[in-house]
Amino acid sequence: MKPKKSVTIKDVARVAGVSAQTVSRVLNDRPDVSDETRQRIRGIIHELGYAPNIIARSLIQGRSNTIGVVGYGLGYYGPSRTLTGIERQANQLGYSLLLSLLRDPDTSTGESLLPNLLMRKVDGIIWAVPEIGEHRAALLETVRNIPVPIVFINMEPRPDLNVVAIDNFNAARKAVFHLLEQGYRKIGVITGPPTWWESRQREAGWRSAMQEAGFLSAHELEQLCVAGDWYPESGSRGLEELLTRNPSLEAVFAFNDPMALGVLKTAQRLGRRVPDDLAVVGFDDTPEADYFSPPLTTLRQPLIELGGQAVQLLHRLLTTPESPSTPEQIWLQSELVVRSSSISSR
Amino acid sequence: MKPKKSVTIKDVARVAGVSAQTVSRVLNDRPDVSDETRQRIRGIIHELGYAPNIIARSLIQGRSNTIGVVGYGLGYYGPSRTLTGIERQANQLGYSLLLSLLRDPDTSTGESLLPNLLMRKVDGIIWAVPEIGEHRAALLETVRNIPVPIVFINMEPRPDLNVVAIDNFNAARKAVFHLLEQGYRKIGVITGPPTWWESRQREAGWRSAMQEAGFLSAHELEQLCVAGDWYPESGSRGLEELLTRNPSLEAVFAFNDPMALGVLKTAQRLGRRVPDDLAVVGFDDTPEADYFSPPLTTLRQPLIELGGQAVQLLHRLLTTPESPSTPEQIWLQSELVVRSSSISSR
DNA sequence: ATAGCTTTCGTGAACGATAACGGATATTTC
DNA sequence: GAAATATCCGTTATCGTTCACGAAAGCTAT
Structure with a gap:
């Protein structure tokens, strides 16, 4: 039960007798490493039980492979299934989920949760809060100044927003x-x-x-x-x-x-x-x-799909290179x- | 719609004419800053819309103020309410939630989700997966080598584990x-x-x-x-x-x-x-x-409380200084x- | 007046990883 | 055989923040 200081890339490098950069190349499947070295480093990584520190990686890369989800009403059938769909698709695409739940959508729009998500450098946000009353205006104003893409679930579509909604x-x-x-x-x-x-x-x-x-x-x-x-x-x-x-x-x-x-x-x-x-x-x-x-x-x-489509759309927004692509509005039909x-x- | 490179602590420092360290002190409410400087820096922070980069902070502090939650079965009433309780309490204590859901608890114990959570340097883990069949043994073996505290929800209590369970x-x-x-x-x-x-x-x-x-x-x-x-x-x-x-x-x-x-x-x-x-x-x-x-x-x-107690217990484990305190088993009664x-x- | 505290602030290193660049061999090309 | 190219790998800087240390200034006490 020792504190067990975790293994870093330098430890791997030292044991392998190479530089940290080379280990990094192996980790990221870069081409410029000889097969022999690659295998050897892979072995050492496994042996040492090394796992890269994603936080450090995020810091320099400026992206965290994390999606912020703002939700509400897990007590209802719809929202909880939608969240399941979100998680499933996110997991599949390699994103982690940072979850925030709104306590009372009538008194708060949840904008207060945004700074927290942004400080944690989420790559994008899925807004899965039912659209209620006049929150919309204030929310949209806030959203405009947010430096990451946002996908809205079940909100009245508008041409300037990315929305996935049930028809x-x-x-x-x-x-x-x-x-x-x-x-x-x-x-x-x-x-x-x-x-x-x-x-x-x-x-x-x-x-x-x-x-x-x-x-x-x-x-x-x-x-x-x-x-x-x-x-x-x-x-x-x-x-x-x-x-x-x-x-x-x-x-x-x-x-x-x-x-x-x-x-x-x-x-x-x-x-x-x-x-x-x-x-x-x-x-x-x-x-x-x-x-x-x-x-x-x-x-x-199609609630699972609703969540899934939201993640897919966000993923598209995140991977499409720099194009300020026109927002999408996606409708799903019920049976x-x-x-x-x-x-x-x- | 500029890329809007985000404001860093150095920007604040430069504008205020102080060192980054001093700004950091203000951010963390350290005592050794004069009230006058403190107020001035606060003003500039607000003015610039600066928000600290939590990722960078986590990197050096070795903690992320994030709790990993492994859950299952949001489709059921119990798990979804428990998650609500977890989120509520976590939010209150200043933790963010990294959510992972198990797809099928019969074929997988969810151990595969742990490395991901650990790479993301969660401070602790809440295991909210129903205990099913013979997974227990394998899981416990894995858990033993995990460098962060874990609290189990609704698992057969044992003196060497932290468990919160409904009686x-x-x-x-x-x-x-x-x-x-x-x-x-x-x-x-x-x-x-x-x-x-x-x-x-x-x-x-x-x-x-x-x-x-x-x-x-x-x-x-x-x-x-x-x-x-x-x-x-x-x-x-x-x-x-x-x-x-x-x-x-x-x-x-x-x-x-x-x-x-x-x-x-x-x-x-x-x-x-x-x-x-x-x-x-x-x-x-x-x-x-x-x-x-x-x-x-x-x-x-008491499902909301079940989740809440789990977070509180984890919080205690995280804040109690270094003591390898004896694990707790908490029972909650139903009405x-x-x-x-x-x-x-x- | 000198030593000792306090208060307030700055300097440099560190956290763990990747980017950018460059250097050394080996290989190909004419 | 020289030049050009590939292949493989190391050095240094960097991300944004905090830690450890120390220094300058003011104050107190003898």
Whole structure:
């Protein structure tokens, strides 16, 4: 249990009887080392258990092979899966991840976390915080002065930003058209917090599909939209509210699975049978959704890929030589998973 | 959009007309700087927007204020909340987090991730991978040669390791005694994968409480124990299996909430009313548990605290001067949350 | 007034690696 | 056979910061 001062490149050099530079060349697979020397040094490296000090390397090279991730809401299904996708791809491309989590996205935009990441010289940043309320303006101003590339996840795309996002608008349309095809007309929604961009997009998608179908007036649509907070309880309350306003409600599209669970629960309590009296669709396809009563029709987002694409995009930005390439906006599509909560036998 | 070579300590020094060392002293709040100079330098730092390069600092100080976290299974409720707790406490104590996730804990112990963390000179490591199967031996051997302190989360405690763990044994006993008090006698369990330590501990707790109660023989207990895989589907199958073996089954203790959901679902399908014909208890207290039908009695683990305690312990190890202090083993208790799935009206 | 402290600050080296350059052999080219 | 080129490797400087040491100035005490 000695302090065990770690082996440096000089130790290797000394043992091998060469200069540190030569060892460095072997480490970085440079061509100008004889095969014999290379093998010998490799052997010594292994023997001594030497591992290069990445900190020292970063200092001189000016890059750290580290990506800063600013995230929020690991308690939710989406963010935690997205982070998994980020880690997987980063690991594969040889990046390490410096993780910062936002505690409360309503009171802080997380800009305070940026200096810390920058001091640690991350090569780039992935911003995986849901876009909420009016943070955007302040954030964008800050971001403009940041010396490393940033990729945003699930933020309203703009031509001057690099963004990877789920196409929530079209995902919602898919769900609504599915319900319409099943013969449901009065389709209400329980949204997420209206400050969240993702929720607003889904709502816009619902509205667009409903208008296209043309069965209901704009006024009627207003009556069919209530706000939730992503938690089951708000699904419960939401359904009650919707039914109070529209006793003839035929279907509910909840903007995540936990709220859909609340809807199912309350529907049961009120004696509305799903799907015959009331269809229910969720959003997320959590592992539990298939075991709700009845099994829940829901939208499966490519979350692992979402994270992966963000890393790939960042990697492209980091490796493309000096070109101030035009920012990319990447959309990913969700898949509707149809289960019995929306298949009427009428 | 200039490349904007970043400001260094020398730039600050030059503008202030002092040496870099003096600026360094101001940065580190050393006493030997006059108040006047200190204020002036502070002003210039702010003016220039200077931020110290932590990499350079780490290089000479030999510490990085970074904690390496090896985790697994962000898709599960437990691990993702634990990580949240880790990040929160680390952030508070001024550490950054270097995150590595294990892809498949069955085929790899994650030792391959260690060299990477060590090359990046993390000050310490938090091992937040569930203990599975026979990995332990190999892992411990590797760990012994690691030059930084490690704290293990939810691993079988041993006197020579620093461990923070949930007391799964007593948590399970709580659940079983609760069921016994409610008058249930034939209490079956659906475990997690038997290779997981957490699952084995819960099983041992169940067994211990059942033996203490003394209503059933050892043979009968065997018939009341089936293995699941943490997913709802295995809860479904588990219940069927239990009922086949024990038609007079009175209660089921599933070792996590998703499996309990599967149990509820299948109970309903088979026409067993919960809790009157069959009591159900879960483990985790996910936000959804209160919205199951009926609401689920379950165990709430202090997961945020689990992560927090791990960081605090590591911090203690890092700041205690040189003492090869004896390792600590910290147990955290879970709380039984009683809901209607286990409250019989009989 | 001299010795001794304190307070305040600077100098040079070091941390561990790589970049830039150059030097010494060996090999090719005409 | 001389010049040009390749091949292989070492020297020195550098990244941005802190450490160890010491020096100058002011103050106190005898």
